[in-house]
Amino acid sequence: MTPNTWIQMGVFLLVLCALVKPLGAFMARVYEGQPCGLDKPLGWLERLTYRAAGIKPDQPMTWKTYAVALLLFNLLGGVAVYALQRLQGFLPLNPEHLSAVSPDLAWNTAVSFISNTNWQSYNGETTMSYLTQMLALTVQNFVSAATGMAVLVALIRGIRSKQTDNIGNFWVDLVRSTLYILLPLSFVLALLLVSQGVVQTFSPYKKVPLLQPVSYVQSSTNAAGKTNNKTVWVKHQVLPLGPAASQIAIKQLGTNGGGFFGVNSAHPFENPNPLSNFMEVLAILLIPAALCYTFGRMVGDTRQGWAIFAAMMIIFVPLMVGCVWAEHSGNPKLTALGVNQSPSGLMSGGNMEGKETRFGVTDSAIWAATTTAASNGSVNSMHDSYTPLGGLVPMWLMELGEVIFGGVGSGLYGMLMFVIVAVFIAGLMVGRTPEYLGKKIEAFEMKMATICVLVPPALVLVTAAIACVAVMGTSALANPGAHGFSEILYWASSVGNNNGSAFAGLGTNTPFYNIAGGTLMWVSRYFLIVPTLALAGSLARKKQIPVSSGTLPTHDALFTAWLVATVVLIGALTFLPALALGPIVESLHLWH
Amino acid sequence: MWSQCRPAIVVFVILSAITGLAYPLVVTGVAAVVFPWQANGSVLTDSAGNPVGSRLIGQYFSASKYFWPRPSATSPVPYTSYNGPLGDSGSGSNTGPTNPKLLASVQRRIKRLRAADPTEKGPVPVDLVTSSASGLDPDISPAAAFYQVQRVAEARGLPVSTVKNLVEHFCQGRDFGILGAPRVNVLELNSALDRLSAAKASKD
Numbered sequence: 001m002t003p004n005t006w007i008q009m010g011v012f013l014l015v016l017c018a019l020v021k022p023l024g025a026f027m028a029r030v031y032e033g034q035p036c037g038l039d040k041p042l043g044w045l046e047r048l049t050y051r052a053a054g055i056k057p058d059q060p061m062t063w064k065t066y067a068v069a070l071l072l073f074n075l076l077g078g079v080a081v082y083a084l085q086r087l088q089g090f091l092p093l094n095p096e097h098l099s100a101v102s103p104d105l106a107w108n109t110a111v112s113f114i115s116n117t118n119w120q121s122y123n124g125e126t127t128m129s130y131l132t133q134m135l136a137l138t139v140q141n142f143v144s145a146a147t148g149m150a151v152l153v154a155l156i157r158g159i160r161s162k163q164t165d166n167i168g169n170f171w172v173d174l175v176r177s178t179l180y181i182l183l184p185l186s187f188v189l190a191l192l193l194v195s196q197g198v199v200q201t202f203s204p205y206k207k208v209p210l211l212q213p214v215s216y217v218q219s220s221t222n223a224a225g226k227t228n229n230k231t232v233w234v235k236h237q238v239l240p241l242g243p244a245a246s247q248i249a250i251k252q253l254g255t256n257g258g259g260f261f262g263v264n265s266a267h268p269f270e271n272p273n274p275l276s277n278f279m280e281v282l283a284i285l286l287i288p289a290a291l292c293y294t295f296g297r298m299v300g301d302t303r304q305g306w307a308i309f310a311a312m313m314i315i316f317v318p319l320m321v322g323c324v325w326a327e328h329s330g331n332p333k334l335t336a337l338g339v340n341q342s343p344s345g346l347m348s349g350g351n352m353e354g355k356e357t358r359f360g361v362t363d364s365a366i367w368a369a370t371t372t373a374a375s376n377g378s379v380n381s382m383h384d385s386y387t388p389l390g391g392l393v394p395m396w397l398m399e400l401g402e403v404i405f406g407g408v409g410s411g412l413y414g415m416l417m418f419v420i421v422a423v424f425i426a427g428l429m430v431g432r433t434p435e436y437l438g439k440k441i442e443a444f445e446m447k448m449a450t451i452c453v454l455v456p457p458a459l460v461l462v463t464a465a466i467a468c469v470a471v472m473g474t475s476a477l478a479n480p481g482a483h484g485f486s487e488i489l490y491w492a493s494s495v496g497n498n499n500g501s502a503f504a505g506l507g508t509n510t511p512f513y514n515i516a517g518g519t520l521m522w523v524s525r526y527f528l529i530v531p532t533l534a535l536a537g538s539l540a541r542k543k544q545i546p547v548s549s550g551t552l553p554t555h556d557a558l559f560t561a562w563l564v565a566t567v568v569l570i571g572a573l574t575f576l577p578a579l580a581l582g583p584i585v586e587s588l589h590l591w592h
Numbered sequence: 593m594w595s596q597c598r599p600a601i602v603v604f605v606i607l608s609a610i611t612g613l614a615y616p617l618v619v620t621g622v623a624a625v626v627f628p629w630q631a632n633g634s635v636l637t638d639s640a641g642n643p644v645g646s647r648l649i650g651q652y653f654s655a656s657k658y659f660w661p662r663p664s665a666t667s668p669v670p671y672t673s674y675n676g677p678l679g680d681s682g683s684g685s686n687t688g689p690t691n692p693k694l695l696a697s698v699q700r701r702i703k704r705l706r707a708a709d710p711t712e713k714g715p716v717p718v719d720l721v722t723s724s725a726s727g728l729d730p731d732i733s734p735a736a737a738f739y740q741v742q743r744v745a746e747a748r749g750l751p752v753s754t755v756k757n758l759v760e761h762f763c764q765g766r767d768f769g770i771l772g773a774p775r776v777n778v779l780e781l782n783s784a785l786d787r788l789s790a791a792k793a794s795k796d
Contacts, residue, residue: 004766004770007770008770008771011770011771045610048606049602049603049606049607052602052606053598053599053602053603053606054598054599054602055599055603065596068596069596069599069600072596072597072600073600073603073604076600076601076604077604080604080608096677097677098677099677123681125674125681126674126675126676126677126678126679126680126681127677134612134613134616135608135612135613136612138611138612138615138616139607139608139611139612141611142607142611143604143607143611171599171603174603174607175603175607178607178610178611179610183610183611183615186615187615187618187619190619191619191622191623191626191627194619194623194626194627194630194631195626195627195630196630197630197634197647197648198630199630199631199632199633200616200619200620200623200631201620201623201624201631201632201633202620203632205674206632206633206635206643208635208643208644208645208646209642209643209644209645210645210651210652211644211645211651211653211658211779211782211783211786212651212652212653212654212655212658212782214652214654214669214670214671215669216668216669218668232668234668234669234672237645237649237651237671237672237673238673238674238675239633239635239646239649239673239674240673240674240681241632241633243616243619243620245619245623245631246615246616246619246620247616250611261681261682262681262682262683263681263682263683263684263725263726263727263728266682266684266724266725266726267682267726267728268646268648268649268650268726268728268729268730269633269648269649272634272648273767273772274766274767274771274772274773275767275768275771275772277771277772278767278771330718331689333689333690333695334695334698334718334721334722337695337698337699337702338702338715338716339698339702339715339716339717339718339721340714340715340716340717340718340735341718344735345774346733346734346735346738346774347717347718347719347733347734347735347736347773347774348719348733348773348774349718350718351689351718352718352719352722353685353687353689353694353722353723354684354685354686354722354723354724354725355722355724355725356724356725356726356729356731357662357719357724357729357731357732357733357773357775358729358731358772358773358775359772359773360772360773361773362773363771363772363773364725379725380725381725382684382685382686382725384684384686384687384688385684385685385686385687385688385689385694386689387689388689388690478686478687479686479687479688479691480691480692481690482690483688483689483690483691486688503686504684504686505686505687505688586688586689586690589690590689590690
């Protein structure tokens with residue numbers, strides 16, 4: 001790795017760390033209902049929404065009401081996304097006259113976007129009208145993110161409140177997350193992205209001439225069974241356009257990841273240069289990282305938030321460096337053919353298959369680790385063509401349960417489940433009643449936390465196993481051998497943890513993959529949200545125990561290390577056997 | 593449960609209108625005023641004002657007199673950015689590092705480069721024989737451009753130093769000296785080459 005590689009990683013991490021406190025403090029003000037500086041320009045919209053909907057903002061909900069409101073809202077969103085895709089042929093803002101999306105694909109996409117996964121079985125530019133992109137997909141990018149943030153805030157309230165049945169008002173948390181946090185950030189980022197070349201227009205696709213026309217041979221078979229070969233000349237190129245920047249801004253900030261175009265953030269119209277790339281990759285981790293500080297602020301002890309942030313960083317940084325290193329090492333089989341892969345001032349070098357020149361290996365691998373640490377899933381390079389160990393990093397980051405930053409809100413509430421497990425095990429080891437932030441951790445809390453920690457791995461492994469033995473699963477493979485298995489494992493890990501990135505060679509736009517994937521995304525999102533809210537409700541009812549000499553501190557280095565060990569141990573134990581069959585075997589093949 | 597139905601519907605409609613209609617419309621409006629060229633695809637024009645392609649979307653070149661771009665995995669031809677509804681669009685090869693298909697493609701590309709310029713025997717810069725993520729990569733590395741200078745100069749009857757100077761002129765370093773990777777925009781470079789050849793022809 002060159003000095004520039006280290007500098008790029010360092011700059012990224014420094015800027016990220018510098019933004020955690022200011023944004024985290026701002027978000028805490030938003031959730032505490034304190035003035036946040038945007039009340040004047042946007043407050044009227046908030047009040048108007050409550051009045052029109054008949055919401056009393058100061059009326060809190062029990063965890064059950066909170067969950068019902070959340071599920072109803074998400075269900076409604078799913079129906080709307082499905083309907084807009086099926087009806088887009090009759091609706092306006094469809095300059096390319098794209099017809100209705102097929103039912104299984106529309107269902108997969110609807111679940112994918114409401115669950116904040118944003119798995120894409122479709123190509124945006126050939127499948128979705130401008131209206132669908134805006135009114136179906138962009139809307140869900142906002143509200144699925146806001147849903148995750150609301151659940152986190154409800155859990156935080158459960159932790160800090162004393163002997164109450166209430167965990168806050170879902171509608172208030174949803175509306176405030178959207179209006180005061182996601183919307184202003186997206187607006188600024190969208191305009192910055194346009195300035196760099198991301199398209200934003202309602203004009204139809206544009207035809208431009210090619211400097212050098214290209215020909216290809218088209219074979220057709222007539223009724224008599226005779227094959228006809230015809231040379232076709234291509235003299236033009238069609239530039240797909242659309243309101244992309246506004247969607248891409250929230251797709252990164254809301255850890256959604258569904259691209260406006262099929263090749264996602266590798267498309268030059270989504271991510272035109274290294275500066276736009278830097279802004280986008282920063283946006284992916286921005287809110288999940290800052291929420292750690294918001295958490296500390298809201299529980300009244302910022303050290304608690306920093307301890308969790310540190311644990312996430314301790315896992316993230318070595319994995320990111322490992323991914324960059326693996327891609328820099330290149331492909332030994334290409335060196336043997338007479339290919340120069342050494343990095344220099346004149347080229348990025350390394351494993352460049354499936355990567356863009358402007359990003360090189362460094363920015364591609366940083367992105368791959370970032371997008372899978374967060375449950376974003378947008379890609380600026382094709383993970384399927386990564387070296388085996390370079391591809392193992394994003395796969396394992398997802399399999400850890402999307403808790404290393406993770407999705408906005410969902411990453412931190414997922415991590416808090418691991419915190420509860422860690423506290424519980426530590427309590428058993430020293431023979432004390434486990435407690436976290438003054439709340440006793442008892443059987444019910446452990447049950448809920450265990451569901452959240454173990455359901456996704458079980459889903460992922462079982463579904464991957466089914467896809468491996470079913471013809472419907474294996475017929476979609478694009479690569480032979482161990483890499484083919486990696487494609488399926490990556491798919492299951494991605495949908496089973498609401499990430500959405502892919503080893504994209506796997507042809508998943510089939511009824512089997514659309515339906516299985518949709519089910520997995522749905523279960524792994526809502527079967528984690530409901531236990532999390534139940535846990536919040538149970539914690540809220542408990543007494544606050546004062547800190548004593550017997551309290552295990554949860555803000556120091558020892559606890560951070562313990563938390564890291566818990567996450568890594570569970571992740572390694574559940575997935576090492578599967579990873580050994582995929583990327584690890586492939587790596588041995590490649591280098592020996 | 594029913595008491596949450598009205599808020600669910602009303603909040604959904606209002607948030608949809610704000611984030612799905614008002615927000616993209618306002619961004620489009622501001623973009624159209626402040627960054628109209630970028631917002632509409634960064635389309636380059638010739639001296640007469642006719643479009644010649646987008647600065648951001650690569651084009652395919654196979655003639656000896658042009659610099660060749662990154663290989664592209666799109667169909668039916670390389671650098672197809674959109675081929676109609678239900679048709680093709682940008683894509684990567686998605687071949688894994690041990691896939692025999694990848695090795696065969698790289699071998700074929702090396703052979704083609706060697707055939708086009710038998711004098712160049714050095715190792716080939718990796719980006720010139722591996723397909724990009726989007727299939728629409730507008731850039732090659734400066735190393736990949738310099739690798740082709742000899743061939744292009746010969747095909748055009750231009751001095752090698754002239755072509756080399758042109759490549760150097762179009763070399764872009766990392767952003768702020770730090771971000772990304774060094775690169776050369778192939779369409780801009782090839783358009784400039786055509787202008788250079790035309791100027792030389794009119795002088796002769």
